[in-house]
Amino acid sequence: MRVRIQASTIKGKLTPPSSKSMMQRALAAAMLAKGTSIIHNPCKCEDAEAATDIIQRMGSEVNKQDTALQVISSEGVAPEIINVGESGLSLRMFSPIVALNPAKTEINGRGSILKRPIHNILEGLENLGIECENTGKGFLPIQLQSGYKSNFAKIDGSLGSQFLTGLLMALPCRAEDTTLKVNNLKSIPYINMTIDLLKDFGIEITHEDYKTFAIKGNQKYKPTEYTIEADWSSAAPLLVAGAIKGSVSLEHMNQNSYQADKEILTALKKCGASIKWEGNTLSVEKKGLNAFDFDATHCPDLFPPLVALAANCNGETRIKGVHRLEHKESNRGIVLQKEFAKLGVPIRIEEDEMIIPGGRLRGGLANSNNDHRIAMALAVAGLSSLNPVEIGQHECVAKSYPDFFTDLRKIGGGVAQFYFKSQFV
Ligand SMILES: O=C(O)C1=C[C@@H](OP(=O)(O)O)[C@@H](O)[C@H](O)C1
Numbered sequence: 185m186r187v188r189i190q191a192s193t194i195k196g197k198l199t200p201p202s203s204k205s206m207m208q209r210a211l212a213a214a215m216l217a218k219g220t221s222i223i224h225n226p227c228k229c230e231d232a233e234a235a236t237d238i239i240q241r242m243g244s245e246v247n248k249q250d251t252a253l254q255v256i257s258s259e260g261v262a263p264e265i266i267n268v269g270e271s272g273l274s275l276r277m278f279s280p281i282v283a284l285n286p287a288k289t290e291i292n293g294r295g296s297i298l299k300r301p302i303h304n305i306l307e308g309l310e311n312l313g314i315e316c317e318n319t320g321k322g323f324l325p326i327q328l329q330s331g332y333k334s335n336f337a338k339i340d341g342s343l344g345s346q347f348l349t350g351l352l353m354a355l356p357c358r359a360e361d362t363t364l365k366v367n368n369l370k371s372i373p374y375i376n377m378t379i380d381l382l383k384d385f386g387i388e389i390t391h392e393d394y395k396t397f398a399i400k401g402n403q404k405y406k407p408t409e410y411t412i413e414a415d416w417s418s419a420a421p422l423l424v425a426g427a428i429k430g431s432v433s434l435e436h437m438n439q440n441s442y443q444a445d446k447e448i449l450t451a452l453k454k455c456g457a458s459i460k461w462e463g464n465t466l467s468v469e470k471k472g473l474n475a476f477d478f479d480a481t482h483c484p485d486l487f488p489p490l491v492a493l494a495a496n497c498n499g500e501t502r503i504k505g506v507h508r509l510e511h512k513e514s515n516r517g518i519v520l521q522k523e524f525a526k527l528g529v530p531i532r533i534e535e536d537e538m539i540i541p542g543g544r545l546r547g548g549l550a551n552s553n554n555d556h557r558i559a560m561a562l563a564v565a566g567l568s569s570l571n572p573v574e575i576g577q578h579e580c581v582a583k584s585y586p587d588f589f590t591d592l593r594k595i596g597g598g599v600a601q602f603y604f605k606s607q608f609v
């Protein structure tokens with residue numbers, strides 16, 4: 185299958201899917217809380233399915249209700265193997281949780297995750313006394329056993345925050361206290377989201393300026409009812425669609441969210457789009473758009489939709505944080521450069537900055553490189569291109585937003601899916 189996006193005017197109202205970051209955290213926390221938790225407004229996407237499968241393998245019962253999931257957690261079991269699918273968060277969050285149990289568990293995955301390096305997980309867990317075998321030699325699979333033995337570790341945060349999220353969720357369950365010294369932490373808002381969610385489950389985490397985390401042991405997760413917010417990461421391409429080609433209103437958005445990608449609002453304001461809040465409904469409307477400077481170091485998932493936005497602005501936009509993109513579902517800096525070049529946009533990368541000239545979208549054949557955020561950014565670019573944009577491997581949006589193309593059509597996007605003998609363009 186391929187999808188073809190034609191220039192179109194955007195107008196309409198939607199509710200974006202629920203946050204996959206919050207959903208995966210809530211599933212892990214519900215598993216760690218012995219008793220019954222309810223997750224309202226659950227996120228339905230492949231990464232959430234992977235996390236659900238993991239907690240079931242670890243002994244939780246998960247029951248679907250109307251608009252909620254019931255998680256019943258009793259004594260946990262150590263599975264022989266868990267599979268994280270393609271989810272970076274499930275890999276990095278569940279590794280420290282699985283490691284609480286001294287029995288041996290193998291962690292494996294599929295697709296893009298098999299190409300994402302794991303040395304910082306290995307280093308961190310080994311520093312805390314876990315015995316790690318790595319038959320994948322720097323990549324999955326890994327086998328963990330023996331339980332935690334050390335009460336102190338230095339953690340490299342420069343590659344991202346997900347592993348620290350896992351440690352903050354696991355270590356309160358140890359009998360002993362643990363101190364983590366974290367160096368050069370990136371994606372900081374995601375740690376705020378973790379700490380906030382843990383508070384709802386009865387777990388307290390304190391830190392000094394995101395550098396020292398003193399984690400009290402013997403804490404008990406309490407079962408709770410937790411509501412997943414709408415996802416700002418999935419909202420971002422929809423908001424950009426409204427800003428470049430008409431208007432869009434998104435319902436049920438939390439203005440005070442801890443989600444990193446709420447920062448899309450800063451970028452939209454900077455380039456001159458019109459932004460209006462009415463209660464929890466956010467409306468964005470097209471205006472003359474000008475190039476902008478933006479630092480995406482701590483909200484790396486915004487890069488792809490920001491590139492689609494920048495390609496529609498007058499002048500050269502500069503976005504910082506390219507180094508953060510190397511180990512995502514694809515090497516996103518290079519892939520954005522390569523795929524937008526196919527549409528006529530000559531992106532430059534200078535050290536940690538991406539420079540995007542506006543006003544050159546010609547359209548053409550591109551490929552998502554099996555990266556959901558690239559597929560969505562290319563689709564948004566198609567809305568304002570001279571010729572249609574065709575995207576190969578577009579089904580990968582299922583990782584975070586399975587209904588993306590249906591929703592884009594609902595707000596006026598000219599979307600046509602068709603069979604094509606090869607995905608590779
Ligand atoms: O904690 C999370 O939910 C996430 C953290 C970020 O990763 P890094 O912390 O690796 O940058 C982000 O890119 C990812 O999509 C989700």
Ligand SMILES: C=C(OP(=O)(O)O)C(=O)O
Nearest residue numbers: 270271272273485512513
């Ligand atoms: C990078 C992402 O997710 P993860 O790292 O959890 O696979 C993403 O959703 O853009």
